[in-house]
Amino acid sequence: MLPDQDILAGWLVMTEVKIRNMEEFAALIGISRPTVSKYFNEPDSVRPTTREKIEAALAEHDYRPNMYAVNQNRKLTKNVGIVVPLLVDPYFAEIARNLEQRCIDAGYRPTLFSAHGTPSHEVEILDTLRSLKPAGVLLAPMGRASDRTALEKFCGKVPTLIFDSSVDEIGLAFVGSDNIQFTTEITDYLCRTGEPPCFFEMKTPANPNAHRRRQAYLNAMARFGHPAQVISVDGEGWSFEEIGRLGAHKAFDKDAFSTNTILCSNDRLAIGFLTACHERGIRVGREDGCAIRVAGQDGHPHSRYTCPPLTTISHDYDAVSKAAAGALFSAIEGAVRPWNSTRLEGKLVLRSSA
Amino acid sequence: MLPDQDILAGWLVMTEVKIRNMEEFAALIGISRPTVSKYFNEPDSVRPTTREKIEAALAEHDYRPNMYAVNQNRKLTKNVGIVVPLLVDPYFAEIARNLEQRCIDAGYRPTLFSAHGTPSHEVEILDTLRSLKPAGVLLAPMGRASDRTALEKFCGKVPTLIFDSSVDEIGLAFVGSDNIQFTTEITDYLCRTGEPPCFFEMKTPANPNAHRRRQAYLNAMARFGHPAQVISVDGEGWSFEEIGRLGAHKAFDKDAFSTNTILCSNDRLAIGFLTACHERGIRVGREDGCAIRVAGQDGHPHSRYTCPPLTTISHDYDAVSKAAAGALFSAIEGAVRPWNSTRLEGKLVLRSSA
DNA sequence: CTAATATCTTTACGCGCGTAAAATTTATAT
DNA sequence: ATATAAATTTTACGCGCGTAAAGATATTAG
Numbered sequence: 001m002l003p004d005q006d007i008l009a010g011w012l013v014m015t016e017v018k019i020r021n022m023e024e025f026a027a028l029i030g031i032s033r034p035t036v037s038k039y040f041n042e043p044d045s046v047r048p049t050t051r052e053k054i055e056a057a058l059a060e061h062d063y064r065p066n067m068y069a070v071n072q073n074r075k076l077t078k079n080v081g082i083v084v085p086l087l088v089d090p091y092f093a094e095i096a097r098n099l100e101q102r103c104i105d106a107g108y109r110p111t112l113f114s115a116h117g118t119p120s121h122e123v124e125i126l127d128t129l130r131s132l133k134p135a136g137v138l139l140a141p142m143g144r145a146s147d148r149t150a151l152e153k154f155c156g157k158v159p160t161l162i163f164d165s166s167v168d169e170i171g172l173a174f175v176g177s178d179n180i181q182f183t184t185e186i187t188d189y190l191c192r193t194g195e196p197p198c199f200f201e202m203k204t205p206a207n208p209n210a211h212r213r214r215q216a217y218l219n220a221m222a223r224f225g226h227p228a229q230v231i232s233v234d235g236e237g238w239s240f241e242e243i244g245r246l247g248a249h250k251a252f253d254k255d256a257f258s259t260n261t262i263l264c265s266n267d268r269l270a271i272g273f274l275t276a277c278h279e280r281g282i283r284v285g286r287e288d289g290c291a292i293r294v295a296g297q298d299g300h301p302h303s304r305y306t307c308p309p310l311t312t313i314s315h316d317y318d319a320v321s322k323a324a325a326g327a328l329f330s331a332i333e334g335a336v337r338p339w340n341s342t343r344l345e346g347k348l349v350l351r352s353s354a
Numbered sequence: 355m356l357p358d359q360d361i362l363a364g365w366l367v368m369t370e371v372k373i374r375n376m377e378e379f380a381a382l383i384g385i386s387r388p389t390v391s392k393y394f395n396e397p398d399s400v401r402p403t404t405r406e407k408i409e410a411a412l413a414e415h416d417y418r419p420n421m422y423a424v425n426q427n428r429k430l431t432k433n434v435g436i437v438v439p440l441l442v443d444p445y446f447a448e449i450a451r452n453l454e455q456r457c458i459d460a461g462y463r464p465t466l467f468s469a470h471g472t473p474s475h476e477v478e479i480l481d482t483l484r485s486l487k488p489a490g491v492l493l494a495p496m497g498r499a500s501d502r503t504a505l506e507k508f509c510g511k512v513p514t515l516i517f518d519s520s521v522d523e524i525g526l527a528f529v530g531s532d533n534i535q536f537t538t539e540i541t542d543y544l545c546r547t548g549e550p551p552c553f554f555e556m557k558t559p560a561n562p563n564a565h566r567r568r569q570a571y572l573n574a575m576a577r578f579g580h581p582a583q584v585i586s587v588d589g590e591g592w593s594f595e596e597i598g599r600l601g602a603h604k605a606f607d608k609d610a611f612s613t614n615t616i617l618c619s620n621d622r623l624a625i626g627f628l629t630a631c632h633e634r635g636i637r638v639g640r641e642d643g644c645a646i647r648v649a650g651q652d653g654h655p656h657s658r659y660t661c662p663p664l665t666t667i668s669h670d671y672d673a674v675s676k677a678a679a680g681a682l683f684s685a686i687e688g689a690v691r692p693w694n695s696t697r698l699e700g701k702l703v704l705r706s707s708a
Numbered sequence: 709c710t711a712a713t714a715t716c717t718t719t720a721c722g723c724g725c726g727t728a729a730a731a732t733t734t735a736t737a738t
Numbered sequence: 739a740t741a742t743a744a745a746t747t748t749t750a751c752g753c754g755c756g757t758a759a760a761g762a763t764a765t766t767a768g
Binding site: 374375376377387388391395401419420422423424425426427428 | 723724725726727734735
């Protein structure tokens, strides 16, 4: 019960009243706590007139339910975890941003996590996540380095949608880009507009997308009747630019390229490749006077600003995040569907590098 | 109380027992719940022998306290909010990563937030943050567009350390880089090694760092006895690369540069500037045959991979985040100090662009 | 206007844990 | 061994809210 003098004080001084809990807040408006509780869980479940009263009071006295008390008994909260392998990579930052917004719009409370390129970190995140009792998780796994057992165990306990990089048949479903289409389309473009490309990649790529892309390149070249060449460079970890740069230098040193067109497995490798080209004084582009053409894959946020701007095939960020978030939400809300994989097409982005 | 058959089952099947709460967990080990509770709040506060018993049980039955129940009564949790204006900018992603790790190492639970370049988002984050009852917050404000009133109000309720971009005398303290030193040092370098630079910036910069840098440039040029030229380009928002690119084109069109050396207010502007140069066929660098020199400021993670690699003056990421996190933690743990401002020096990174 | 229905109020309990106080056991010092 | 301090157990209460049940009230349909 709220003492009368407090109500009076609140009436006189407005925002000065400190509301400690739902009880006090309800008393202030003159309705019962259970009704207020109902409002917070489903605003439409109360009569319009009471809803107005609550919202009016809400505007004046900035009370909000104690989220810890709210979630204590709830078996599933409104939390959604978003996990990416490396937030310092703007590609992941961008898709995470997109997913985050969709969660908010759907009434969930997203929390962002990055494994920062460290597999052990990924496991710790899953651990942390479990104690958050999330309604669901959107997870872009690290890939090869991921602890499969830990992932599987986690997916068994929390509704998890895998995106970006697939781990076979784990979680609710997979949503990502169609890497086959990516590489096929850009290979096709490169073949049509100049010398057929070679394929520049990491020897031990971080995730299976890279393998799909290599295979798609090989298939496309075979279909077009061109000789294929894959250049796999050394390097571990997530410093793709540096790996690309060093690998390019090494390849140039060995005169490894049998063509003037280089298709990189991803944009970050291509960025490093371009740096190496600049360092060697090699002009890159499709114009006259350029020695080689370089293309990437991903539509990395930075690809527009490389020198020359990078021709690439871009993820449909919006479509991927929409599909991923949508699939998770419908699963959370009860839809039961067998595991399935959605792979969305990318769009060619023609710029001056190739 | 745990029924005997469950204990037996636990003994036989090990991890099969589902422990629902601290009561059951304590009963399993044979100690009292309050002691277990004490352990979780301060492992050293219990006798070594009991601690061992608890940790042994912990290793076997993956029980962890319900964090919602734990935080419900706690006035301050172990949560720490980390808020940046734009996580898609690798500069912020990198410093956030650094801060996050320091929080974990210090026993706090960091949660990452990005305003995604939208001021209203920043306010919403502060709102969300309040309901998290964080022990403290590390906040890099958006700057000019921030809602000062909201910031001030928030800082009055939650121990908040401001970093990166200062808002005068708000929060516990400010930790950031010494923009004066930044610009003075790189201006000095440019003057010593070639034509004195002009200063390329946004007309309406996002945060006060830009003003400090411009002023430091003007002061340095005056001190060195060189004529100063500031080129302020149009553009709102956080798409610095595009603003730099378009601004550079416009400036070149008007033949605005009175010198062959351009010092950009930050690296992202410089990246856009370099793109414009490439688009116009202008060779950038300090070597023979280059038309202009371009330098940035920030030591952006990407600056190593521009073409040419960007000469810049880099934040001491490690020192800044160490000072920021340290100041917050000591304040949380009771240290009372008047508001103060720490500005750390940057290090010149010489690359081929200037 | 009455009946049926939707909404609200009252009352009451439980969640998982923090935490205080008093009694008891254990460790350490004399 | 005894006194003293430290750690632990027992007991008990409260936090802020979800939620169920039963009765009261308001709304809508007929």
